Amino acid sequence: MTASTPTASVIRPKRVLPGFGLTMGLTLTYVGIIILLPIIALVLKGAEVGPLRFLEIASAPRTLAALKLTISAAAMASVLCAVYGLLMAWVLVRYDFPGKRLLDALIDIPFALPTAVAGLTLSALFAGNGWYGAVLEPQGIKVVYTIWGVTIAMAFTSIPFVVRTVQPVLEDLDPQYEQAAATLGAFPFTAFRRIVFPAIFPAFVVGISLSFARSLGEFGAVVFIAGNLPMETEIASLLAVIRLEEYDYNGAAVIALTLLILALVLLAASNLLQARAMRYKGKRQ
Amino acid sequence: MKTRILAAALGLGLALPAMAQDSILNVSYDVSRELFTEVNPAFAKVWKDATGKDVTIEQSHAGSSKQARAILEGLPADVVTFNQVTDIDVLAAGGLLDADWRKAFPNEASPYYSLPAFLVRKDNPKGIKDWDDLVRADVKVVFPNPKTSGNARYTYLAAYAYALDKNAGDATKAQEFVKALFANVPVFDTGGRAATTTFAEKDIGDVLITFEAETGGIAKEYADKGFVRVTPSLSLLAEFPVAVVTENARKKGTEEVSKAYLEFLYSPEGQRILARHFYRVNDPAVKAETAADFPDVKLVTVEEVFGGWDKIKAEHLAEGGILDTLFVNQ
Amino acid sequence: MSSPLPLSPTHTAAPGQGRLIPRLLIAAALLSSLLLVVIPLAYIFYRAFAAGWAAFAANILEPNTLHAVWLTVLVALVVVPVNVAFGIAAAWLVARFRFPGRGALLTLIEIPFSISPIIAGICYLLLYGRQGLLGPWLAAHDLQILFALPGIVLVTLFVTSPFVMREVLPLMQAQGSDQEEAAVTLGASGWQVFRRVTLPNIRWALLYGAILCSARAVGEFGGVSIVSGSIRGQTNTLPLQIELLFNDLNIAGAFAAASTLTLIALLALVAKVVLERRR
Known part of the structure; x- marks a missing residue:
């Protein structure tokens, strides 16, 4: 993404290059077997119940509560990631300080760390007898088994997105504009709001939407810390698993399908945003 | 296609070494981990002495219903040791074993039994003695999700049976009681063991309700925390049915060793191991030896109070049944 | 995702503003990272080490845990090469050719990235389970x-399939196909073009994608938990x-196993940082 050549050539429609048949064949076979076929199985199972029952399951109180919890926790997690990500990107690009490279490398840990490990660790840290819980609970802040636990697990696993999307754009942005604005007497915050923020905004939104999508789908980290209180701290993907364990295959398929559709909508929106962001970048060059 | 062939080849690669020696898979409920860790080597020795052959027993543990579903989907279990008759019935309905599996072993194919009992914190600070104490406003109760855990289903039924007994069979009062109990539960884990860790590791709740066997095991495991076992005045007899999954065992040629494995649970040696893990057994000699570990309790059965599992399934556990109305709309 | 530029020119804070705001921001960044990550x-x-080295070693060397390590490595060894091959093929197809349905194909490839692995597990259960679509045929x-x-x-494979393509595709698109077309015009075969022209250009992105793919493959939990059956010492990753x-x-054993995975994750990160410096 960063190693860009000065002229991104337009790809010509004529097929001079070989390998169309081969790569098309390979890609379609693989996508067909690994991705499409299992999803078809899900769609068939979900469709089995008919549209009326589908809606009935998808809008049952417990399903709605689970969806609501998942979406609101994911939204809060995205806000956390947005604030933290913006701060980190800014600090890493604009300032020099000892340990900067290490800090930069540390940001990616939540991507590399298995989610089950993250869940195990966070739940131990935030439990009433853990390092964080011992400080927070006497203040009346309970994290484990509440929506805050869900939020923190989601936020942890999607920390890097905003940092990593905003950082390169900020690097491309010459600080001389801010300096000029400062020389002209603008307050630092005004300079940020007027000059920096519009430039990084598309990337910022892409990062947030990626965090949100990831948070919606997060399972491993959340189940360790969330508890299972139906209607209160039960995330949608866990409810799908519970339905499965109750032999309610259609119910599980309907919930899974609802999540899939939600993810697809988000994916489409994020691709649209990304395309617009690219266009913006193209114009600047 | 390529990946399918690759996958099949890998599958064979995995299956072959397992077939080379006698090996059976025992698919079990969640909290029987420590039990079978001790049972399996003991049986392997008995089997070796009797036949000269080595046998390894693989274990898989999770909620009983989850395990039954996995077997239906193809988990190659040779034997099941469950805590719920209905979960084996499901396998019979799926054609994996005979419908009259309860005749295959003595005592309705149930080599041991237990009951929902309580475990409370050191010195029992809240003074919890019986079911009535659990619906007090100042008491937090921990047990798993009755929709996914057989263990919790017994807890639900035992509480219900107690309230029926106390209110002279008034179902409305019994349901109110159970609802009040559910309202005191801060977290419903999916399996029995997860509930145990919630109570013992994360220090949540004043009382854990689980099988008496688990309360005994945990009290021993966490001796430094000084948990106290409490046996309620009335509880529900929980059967632990076993069966050979004949369809799988026939295919793998392990019927004989599977049957011997389950029979071992009925032998004095097997019963002694069971009693050591705080399961109640029927062998008279072992019973007499270990009587001190098992306080007297009035035990009612599923048949007496609820008219059998089929009725429970239809009235209580079905979608929209009594359990759903009490559990979800709290 | 994308990498910081190799040694961007050192930016200094705008002059004449004092040092208070930068210091506050740096302090906030360090403190929050300390709490959230470190x-x-x-x-x-x-x-993992609370009970000492000996206990740690005993926990790791426990046969079932060792088997789980081995199984996890084996899965990664199968999954990563397959997805590298797929990633190259798909990126080549999408970057170098225009065809109807290209956008749909791209979206399809990205699906695993944006859905919960739990859904992946359920999909596979409904497909290959004994009661699933292909179940009867498989059982027969x-x-x-x-x-x-x-x-x-x-x-x-499903969960990690987009990683390599996502890293390689933007690079191939940005570089364009001029060099490759020139090579073809000069009479090079398809394989030669790929090996001599394309591969050297994308190798770092490819390696980076492979690292991300491995990290994800090693850590996969939700999807695998549905299809594994958790047979001790056999199908437990x-x-x-x-x-x-x-x-x-x-609990000590759990954290010992977790520390092994964490170590793998840290190694992947170090590899990534080294790669970025060489790029």
């Missing part, structure tokens, strides 16, 4: 897919083993 990381090792031919290595591999040990009330 302490949790340190905590894993703290718990005595093929065990679920609750065995093939099922674990397939779900991991390391992340599942962590949950199992935790539920076995062996």
Whole structure:
């Protein structure tokens, strides 16, 4: 993404290059077997119940509560990631300080760390007898088994997105504009709001939407810390698993399908945003 | 296609070494981990002495219903040791074993039994003695999700049976009681063991309700925390049915060793191991030896109070049944 | 995702503003990272080694945990090369050719990235389970897919399939196909073009994608938990083993296994940082 050549050539429609048949064949076979076929199985199972029952399951109180919890926790997690990500990107690009490279490398840990490990660790840290819980609970802040636990697990696993999307754009942005604005007497915050923020905004939104999508789908980290209180701290993907364990295959398929559709909508929106962001970048060059 | 062939080849690669020696898979409920860790080597020795052959027993543990579903989907279990008759019935309905599996072993194919009992914190600070104490406003109760855990289903039924007994069979009062109990539960884990860790590791709740066997095991495991076992005045007899999954065992040629494995649970040696893990057994000699570990309790059965599992399934556990109305709309 | 530029010119804070704001911001960044990332990381090792080295070694060398390590590595060894090959093929196809349905194909490839692995697990269960679409056929031919290595591999393939392509595609698009077309005009075969022209250009992105793919494959939990059957010492991968040990009330063992996975993750990160410097 960063190693860009000065002229991104337009790809010509004529097929001079070989390998169309081969790569098309390979890609379609693989996508067909690994991705499409299992999803078809899900769609068939979900469709089995008919549209009326589908809606009935998808809008049952417990399903709605689970969806609501998942979406609101994911939204809060995205806000956390947005604030933290913006701060980190800014600090890493604009300032020099000892340990900067290490800090930069540390940001990616939540991507590399298995989610089950993250869940195990966070739940131990935030439990009433853990390092964080011992400080927070006497203040009346309970994290484990509440929506805050869900939020923190989601936020942890999607920390890097905003940092990593905003950082390169900020690097491309010459600080001389801010300096000029400062020389002209603008307050630092005004300079940020007027000059920096519009430039990084598309990337910022892409990062947030990626965090949100990831948070919606997060399972491993959340189940360790969330508890299972139906209607209160039960995330949608866990409810799908519970339905499965109750032999309610259609119910599980309907919930899974609802999540899939939600993810697809988000994916489409994020691709649209990304395309617009690219266009913006193209114009600047 | 390529990946399918690759996958099949890998599958064979995995299956072959397992077939080379006698090996059976025992698919079990969640909290029987420590039990079978001790049972399996003991049986392997008995089997070796009797036949000269080595046998390894693989274990898989999770909620009983989850395990039954996995077997239906193809988990190659040779034997099941469950805590719920209905979960084996499901396998019979799926054609994996005979419908009259309860005749295959003595005592309705149930080599041991237990009951929902309580475990409370050191010195029992809240003074919890019986079911009535659990619906007090100042008491937090921990047990798993009755929709996914057989263990919790017994807890639900035992509480219900107690309230029926106390209110002279008034179902409305019994349901109110159970609802009040559910309202005191801060977290419903999916399996029995997860509930145990919630109570013992994360220090949540004043009382854990689980099988008496688990309360005994945990009290021993966490001796430094000084948990106290409490046996309620009335509880529900929980059967632990076993069966050979004949369809799988026939295919793998392990019927004989599977049957011997389950029979071992009925032998004095097997019963002694069971009693050591705080399961109640029927062998008279072992019973007499270990009587001190098992306080007297009035035990009612599923048949007496609820008219059998089929009725429970239809009235209580079905979608929209009594359990759903009490559990979800709290 | 994308990497910081190699040694961007040092930016200094705008002059004449004092040093208070930068210092505050740096302090906030360091403190929040400490709380969010460093302490949790340190905590894993703290718990793993709380009972000393000997206990740690005993926990790691426990046969079932060792088997889980081996199984996890095996799954990654199968999954990563397959997805590298797929990633190259798909990126080549999408970057170098225009064809109807290209956008739809791209979206399809990205699906695994944006859905919960749990959904992946459920999909595979509904497809390969004994009661699933292909179940009867598989049972008739005595093929065990679920609750065995093939099922674990397939779900991991699904979950990690977009990683390599996502890294390689933007690079191939940005570089354009001029060089490759020139090579073809000069008479090079397709394979030669790929090996001599394309591969050197994309190798770092490819390696980076492979690292991300491995990290994800090693850590996959949700999807695998549905299709593994958690047979001890047989179909338990390391992340599942962590949950199992935790539920076995062996918390030190769980953290010991977790520290192994954390170490793998840290190694992947170091590899990534080294790669970025060479790029």
